[in-house]
Amino acid sequence: MTKYVVIGAGIIGFYTTFNLIEKGVSPKDITIIAEYLPGDESINYTSPYAGGNFSCITGDDPDTLAFDKITYLNLQKIQDTLGGPTCGLDKMPSFENWETRPADVKIESLKSYLVDYKETAANDLPKGASFGITFQAWNFNCPKFLANFRTYLEQKRGVTVLRKKLTHVSQAYLPHTKVVINCTGIGAHKLGGVADSKVYPTRGQVVVIKAPHIQENAFLWTADTATYVIKRPYSNDQLILGGFMEKDNWTADTFADQTADILRRTTELHPKILKENPAGSSIEDLEIIRVVSGLRPSRHGGVRIEKEFVDEGKILVHNYGASGYGYQAGFGMGEKAARLALEKSSKL
Numbered sequence: 001m002t003k004y005v006v007i008g009a010g011i012i013g014f015y016t017t018f019n020l021i022e023k024g025v026s027p028k029d030i031t032i033i034a035e036y037l038p039g040d041e042s043i044n045y046t047s048p049y050a051g052g053n054f055s056c057i058t059g060d061d062p063d064t065l066a067f068d069k070i071t072y073l074n075l076q077k078i079q080d081t082l083g084g085p086t087c088g089l090d091k092m093p094s095f096e097n098w099e100t101r102p103a104d105v106k107i108e109s110l111k112s113y114l115v116d117y118k119e120t121a122a123n124d125l126p127k128g129a130s131f132g133i134t135f136q137a138w139n140f141n142c143p144k145f146l147a148n149f150r151t152y153l154e155q156k157r158g159v160t161v162l163r164k165k166l167t168h169v170s171q172a173y174l175p176h177t178k179v180v181i182n183c184t185g186i187g188a189h190k191l192g193g194v195a196d197s198k199v200y201p202t203r204g205q206v207v208v209i210k211a212p213h214i215q216e217n218a219f220l221w222t223a224d225t226a227t228y229v230i231k232r233p234y235s236n237d238q239l240i241l242g243g244f245m246e247k248d249n250w251t252a253d254t255f256a257d258q259t260a261d262i263l264r265r266t267t268e269l270h271p272k273i274l275k276e277n278p279a280g281s282s283i284e285d286l287e288i289i290r291v292v293s294g295l296r297p298s299r300h301g302g303v304r305i306e307k308e309f310v311d312e313g314k315i316l317v318h319n320y321g322a323s324g325y326g327y328q329a330g331f332g333m334g335e336k337a338a339r340l341a342l343e344k345s346s347k348l
Contacts, residue, residue, distance in 0.1 A: 002031040002174045004341065007166065008183035009034035010047035011142075011326045014149045015071075015334035016183055016319055017159060018078070023338050027157040033172055035165040035187075038146040043252035046185055047326065049294030051206060051230040051240045052140030054328040056096050056133070057221055059302070060106040064325075067303075067332030069113050074331045075138045082152050088145030090233035092217055094137035095120070095270075097129035099222035110135075126269055129220055137217055140327050141235045168192030173314060179341045181317045185297035188304075188320045196304070201295035202323055203249035204242060205258045207266075208232075210287040211239035211273060218270040227265040229273065238289060239273070241266040245324075247298070254291045298323040305333055307340040317341045 004025060006013050009032055021027055036045035054072055058064050079089045097120070101107075110133070111117055120132035153159040166172055170193055172180045184191055189199040211231075218229040226245050232238040241262050263283050267273050279285045299321030307317045319337035322330055 001176045003029040003178055005172045005177050005180045006032045006183055007172050009037050010185055012319055012330045013183035015330040016181055016337050017153055019334040019338035023342055027159045031160040031162055033162045033164050037163055038150045043295055046294055046297055047146055048143045050142050052142040052327050053217055053230045054138040055219055056110055058325050060103045065109045067329035070332035071329055072113055082148050086234050087148040088141035090139055092137050092139045092231050094217040095134050096219045097126055097132035099128055101131040139231055139233050141232045169194055179315045181319055181337055181341055183319050185320050186295055198300040200248045200298055201250055202298045203246040203293055203295055205244050205254055205293045206240050206242040207259055207262050208290040209239050210237050210289055212237040213276040214239050220269050227269050229266050229270045252293055254293050259291050296324040305336050
């Protein structure tokens, strides 16, 4: 008997479902409804395309700082629950750099929980950076992780997973459902009953190469560019090179000039990619596996995590708008959404 429905089988939907169970909801009372499921590929299904790691590029408002911290501190539990590093989640050293020093409140928050946090000496910073840190990050093999997360929720815990395209949020209310949690990401832009005009895509393009010699992450954030090198764990040595942050660009196409730009920027940031490449030290020697674009589910005004009451005392909780931060902030977002879903109210 489905009392709780989660719409969406991306990372936010799975984190939210996990939190419902953590808070005492029986898995047999939960159904996940989604148009796309792990293993599918669509430009409208963002989670498999993510670089997938914990970085420090999120905002410095109190909610976002809290979501990041809660997620980081719970990822060990997620890894243990899903069977260890081979689930597609593992620790990696990370070198993160900024053109402009982040706000003090951001730095103090990061210092309070990041494992092996250390600020980089000025003479060790890459070109274009004025501040940098190293720390122990979490990296995701996103397709593998999503598939294992689904297996855990569905086969090991008993959550029902249903493939279905909804045209209106009201269709998520099954005969005994009282609570629906809307985790539709970019789909919230056009889902009937939600149709949030504040939702927009931030398009990214990445180049995936084979790089057995790279076992770390590197980032450089500037006012104009987002340059990142992310190791994908348990992927036969895939390395994600990016990227772009193109607001309100809905195209799934990829472009050769962007690929060339990504390869230039990432190899300048992290010269080891070329210097220690077994196949040779030029960009032309890199083994490119895939070039792909994805649409980060962004939202003007930031994430939407709120509750509303609909007909006959039913509840609708919204949890979307994480942009490119779903993997690293989403557990905290899911915790808040689950808490809202379970709060007692005189209106029920």
